Amino acid sequence: MSTTFLTSILIWLPIAGAIVVWLLPLSRYATGSIAVLASLIEVGFWIEQASRFNFHSSSLQMSEQANWFGTTGPAHHTRPELGISYHVGVYGFSVWLVGLTAVAMAACIGYGFWVGRDRPRAYFALMLLLTGATVGVFESQDLILFYAFFEAMLIPLYILIGVWGGAKRMEATVKFVIYTMAGSLIMLAAIVVYGLHAGTFDLVHGPTSASRWLFLGFMLAFAIKAPLFPFHGWLPDSYREAPPEVTAVLSGVIAKAGLYGMLRIAIPLFTDPTGSQVLPAQFYRTAILALAAAALVYGSFLAFRAPDFRGVVAYSSLAQSGLITLGLFSGTTLGLNGAVLQMVAHGLVSVSLFLLAGVVERRTTTGDFALLGGMARGRPVLATLLMALGVISLAVPGSANFAGEFLILAGAFKLHWWWAVIGAGAIVLAAMYMLRLISAVLHEARGSTVADEAMDVRPGELALLAPLVAGLLLLSAWPAAVSHHSFVGRWPNQPNPNVIRTPLP
């Protein structure tokens, strides 16, 4: 049986689901049920894809390609072919990121159903649209298509924060849109210039480029999305004002799209596979590593003093983005393997932690540490979940995040010892801020907003969180599932090593 349809169906199934729930005038319950069902089927298709994927092959798999626009026509026979096509497919690492998206979105859509969001048809349609667009980002093998999906992620997020967010949601939304639009417009310019000079927008057959401007154009967009210090100005407000499940998606999945962009585009298009030339990805390596290390240390320090639940997890996400970037740009196999593992592991952890923040906020109306405390007494499930997620997140040895961090830092160490020393220092800081979070919520005297009647985690909520935690425990037991099944051979293994030089002012 042909398996290529799996790639496309993973993109279009949620989008079709979105159209269905948007158009059909169904009840709140039916709408939510359809959305949850669609997201679960998505997970099912992903399992099918992963089980049929050949992890021993380094080439693009399950790919589909069709003309989209800009190809040679009779009137333009003198012009070079633009080669913009609907080209999708997956590599080993993309399979894991698609899986992360499918699983995380299913949990978040389930959470939205559980809390009963207003305007259910619009809400669930947007969540499903977001799922499809994100999967599209991870599967696109054409720059224009990639850009289309990259922007398509923004629209649902914009509305989800702006409509269902907290009190200061408009401010947060405007900031978020301006930041990400600024990045992606520059990326669009970079894409157009790259494509015109290369004669194709295809990612698989596209040549490498030596243009530093183009590289910086791409990197800026990804650094804002990831985010990296100092491009994270949108992050604190958005993470605090968005509904918890949207924050979970933002930090667990959408941020990974920025990191994926570095992995799939910024590094392979701007690295010389033969190693004979210094292309921009190598030229700027030290600068980017410095930014990544800055994000790591800066995020950790801010997380240590953040006054609320979401603030700690938000800044720890900034730190983790820095850490993953450190692995991506370490230029070593260890670092790349660790980075993909860490993307998946941190994705699951931060989704779970933000959902748990939502669980706590629903009971106490706040995430402020000064008003919380003592929730462990009489709420064993909540205490167990938060404790387990907290220690996985601070990368206790034996956890999936430990494996990821260890690989990343071992890779970075090969480059230069100081990157690993900075990373090791961040391990200590991570212990400090995560334990502070755990204690402030669970331990000591009961906070003023914690009522006796505040319930433990309900079965419905547990049904959402337990699979995520189970996934993390599985990854802890067998991290090589991701780290040894992401790359075969050397990445970036670009088939076309011709270097094009793009003259730019």
Next chain:
Amino acid sequence: MLMLVEGGNLLLLLVGWGLVGLSSYLLIGFWHEKPSAVRAAKKAFVMNAFGDATMALALFILIAHTNSLSFEKAFGANLSSSTWNWVALGLLGGAVAKSAQIPLQTWLPDAMEGPTPVSALIHAATMVTAGVYLIARTHVIFEHARTIELIAAGTGALTLLVAGLIALVQTDIKRVIAYSTMSQIGYMFLGVGVGAYSSGMFHLMTHAFFKALLFMTAGLAIHALAGEQDIRNMRGLGKLMPITKWCFLAGALALVGVPPFSGFFSKDSIVAAAAGLHTWYGWVFWLCGIAGALLTGLYTFRLWFLVFPGEPSAFVLEHHHKQGRFGEGPWTMLLPVGVLAVLATVGGWLQWSPIWHPFTNWLHYATPNIVEPSSMLEYLTSVATVAAGLAGIAIAWAIYAEKTLAIPKVPALQQLLENKFYFDELYDRLFYAPASVLAARLRTEIEEPVILQGGTDIGQTALDTGGVVRRIQTGVLRTYVFFLAAGAAALVLAFLIAK
């Protein structure tokens, strides 16, 4: 813990290492509504995280040079001596943190916030001694970096003295025993540091017996007195709890190293091995060991004379409640104590190194000792340490039982000891306070004014620009035509110039 011990490579060892640290954190914070317990748990975890981090760095060095973390490959690697030093130093960092040696010792006394069986198991017998095991397990690395190994020995010697001194003024029964644990692990570090691995490991074993015994008997006392831990309130408890009293005495004598109790056999060979180095620092270590024996006798029997002999005090009579027969704890608590008491007594007979040493022979293939003190030196050391220990007991007896000897009044020294040499304060000033201030500063100086406000400013600027540009959209046809014409003219001009 078993993964730590049985791990076939350094990574598995590190995983076990981290997981025992996690268990320790969770168990110290067992009474999670008590702020001091939560604080102690966090402190223990963070200090151990520091040790984990230095260990991880040592592992990264090995990966970078050998591409492997197996013990064999690491031991057989061909590295420069400075690289060996860095690897050994990283491992030593982990060992020092886990085993509560100076300078990372301050978490262990606070860890006594946990339940007593936890203190007995992981904060006396097993987990905290993992650092000793680590050095013995990776002794090849430490032998390549002999300087670092001797630093480990020096750390042990310093810790055993400092902890012994602090134990003299502690008033909490568990804290006295905790400091004695630190001090005894100092002996073990001294042993494995000078290269007498089997002596260090042997002391690890006997120490597990008698220290667990001491903690459990202390737990019996605390339990019978409804949670009271202050030894100044416990006078005369022995009369009400005779079994506890005799079991504690067995543990105390083993701790001081009085023959034939177990501590005698293991401690003396460590001290003798230090002298067996035949260098000036070897003799310094030897003197530290002897002085430590004196301190051990003193603080252990200070505890003994304050708590057990004599008539029960009013406090004891008021708070003591019977749980089983003879006013003792229930048999479920007494049985393990009894087993441990037997082991603490006979556990050392396994070997007396000058004459009979099956333990050393057994470990010979895994970790051959690199110092072999002469039998003469061993006998001499035994006499000296036992004499020092007995002298300590005698002084404690004179001060606390007979009250013929007054405690010398040196307020400055007493204050220094009661504040535990100000390590906590020093670390607060040196690390915690700067980190907090830095975090707060980053927030108020960079994050809020630059990053967050910058975003808002960009937003505001965009809105303002929009406001300005909006004025062009007048809706008046004449203006539009004017702009159209001007634009066309500009384009034409541009083409003309380009041509």
